[in-house]
Amino acid sequence: MDFPEAFVWWKDRFPGRTFPFECPDCQTVIELRQRVSQRTRACPGCGFKVTIAAIDDQLTQSEPDRLAIIQAAEDERNHWFNVLMNVMKVFAVILGPLASLIGISGGSTGRSRRH
Numbered sequence: 001m002d003f004p005e006a007f008v009w010w011k012d013r014f015p016g017r018t019f020p021f022e023c024p025d026c027q028t029v030i031e032l033r034q035r036v037s038q039r040t041r042a043c044p045g046c047g048f049k050v051t052i053a054a055i056d057d058q059l060t061q062s063e064p065d066r067l068a069i070i071q072a073a074e075d076e077r078n079h080w081f082n083v084l085m086n087v088m089k090v091f092a093v094i095l096g097p098l099a100s101l102i103g104i105s106g107g108s109t110g111r112s113r114r115h
């Protein structure tokens with residue numbers, strides 16, 4: 001999986017645009033701005049070293065949630081697209097006969113009937 005992409009994706013979902021890393025030892029939530037950092041970050045609760053491997057572990061664990069959210073958004077989009085298509089179909093059914101009734105289309109068939 002693409003860890004940098006997943007990290008940024010989670011960050012974007014939070015108002016402060018930080019990744020809430022939960023310390024695996026003491027469950028303290030540490031707000032991370034970057035996945036890769038120059039200095040070694042440590043948990044303020046227990047001193048656990050927040051390494052990239054530890055962050056990636058958490059990203060791996062939360063990946064099913066991320067994919068489910070992405071899938072749900074996709075389904076939502078498809079749902080509204082289908083609703084729109086059905087509305088268009090209904091309009092076509094109503095407007096088709098109406099148009100020929102007024103004489104916008106099918107004018108030639110209307111004239112041929114008069115002969």
Ligand SMILES: [Zn+2]
Nearest residue numbers: 023026043046
């Ligand atoms: Zn900790």
